[in-house]
Amino acid sequence: MSAAGPPDPRREIAREAARTALCLDFDGTLAPIVPDPETAMPLPGVPALLARLARRFAAVALISGRPAAYLLERAGVEGVRLLGLYGVEEVVDRRVRLDPEVEAARPAVRAALADLGAHPTVVESGAWLEDKGLAVVVHLRRVADPGRWAAAVASAAREAAERHGLEVLPGRLVWELRPPTGRDKGSAVRQVVAESGARFLVVVGDDLGDLAGFRAADALAAEGIRALKVAVRSPESPAVLLDEADFVVDGPEGVRALLESWADPAGRPPSVGMPPRDDAGP
Numbered sequence: 001m002s003a004a005g006p007p008d009p010r011r012e013i014a015r016e017a018a019r020t021a022l023c024l025d026f027d028g029t030l031a032p033i034v035p036d037p038e039t040a041m042p043l044p045g046v047p048a049l050l051a052r053l054a055r056r057f058a059a060v061a062l063i064s065g066r067p068a069a070y071l072l073e074r075a076g077v078e079g080v081r082l083l084g085l086y087g088v089e090e091v092v093d094r095r096v097r098l099d100p101e102v103e104a105a106r107p108a109v110r111a112a113l114a115d116l117g118a119h120p121t122v123v124e125s126g127a128w129l130e131d132k133g134l135a136v137v138v139h140l141r142r143v144a145d146p147g148r149w150a151a152a153v154a155s156a157a158r159e160a161a162e163r164h165g166l167e168v169l170p171g172r173l174v175w176e177l178r179p180p181t182g183r184d185k186g187s188a189v190r191q192v193v194a195e196s197g198a199r200f201l202v203v204v205g206d207d208l209g210d211l212a213g214f215r216a217a218d219a220l221a222a223e224g225i226r227a228l229k230v231a232v233r234s235p236e237s238p239a240v241l242l243d244e245a246d247f248v249v250d251g252p253e254g255v256r257a258l259l260e261s262w263a264d265p266a267g268r269p270p271s272v273g274m275p276p277r278d279d280a281g282p
């Protein structure tokens with residue numbers, strides 16, 4: 001940091017779009033959080049905006065814990081990379097390509113799903129089990145009193161994972177059981193940067209899973225990549241994510257405004273509705 005104050009990195013990104021990899025989360029970032037995760041949709045205008053960005057940027061990638069097919073259905077636009085299940089799946093030529101090592105763990109995931117479906121706490125709580133094929137997710141969001149069940153459901157998830165050699169990825173009232181791939185948003189971010197040859201990087205996310213992307217951005221910054229971490233504020237966004245971000249935007253609307261500023265070839269700085277993080281401490 002220079003004493004004169006650093007230039008606004010958002011302007012730098014606008015200028016350097018052709019050398020920038022843009023890594024975006026989906027739920028809570030491009031799509032508002034909704035009670036039924038299956039009905040999540042990107043904000044109006046976002047798919048067209050992504051297509052415009054893909055023409056300007058070195059890479060535009062959606063990196064999500066969702067299956068790649070889910071992303072394809074909702075945001076499958078020309079030139080945008082879709083990495084599902086944290087990079088275990090990717091859409092190539094509108095077909096889902098899967099890591100073969102992960103495929104081998106499918107029976108363990110099926111067994112964990114059956115266990116959880118019969119688990120008394122899971123059943124009694126009314127938790128929804130999402131079958132992702134190669135992962136199973138326990139959702140408490142739609143339950144009337146999730147706080148009452150969170151600890152017990154979390155421990156049921158951990159037990160089932162341990163029994164079947166899976167790992168647990170916790171989120172906001174969700175626990176994902178998946179094969180221990182070593183993949184997270186961080187490895188997906190690294191992959192996108194490496195494959196695009198980008199020298200600049202933007203990572204945008206709203207949840208705990210996005211921290212890995214932020215940490216990868218930090219590591220890449222140490223390797224000479226100019227990285228910008230953007231957190232999306234919501235009533236539930238984790239404080240640690242907001243703390244580690246370079247900027248905080250308000251909800252998917254704030255993300256859309258930021259992306260619109262970058263899709264504009266004139267590189268109009270996002271001065272309206274996009275304040276620098278206003279909760280910054282010393």
Ligand SMILES: [Mg+2]
Nearest residue numbers: 025027028207
């Ligand atoms: Mg999210």
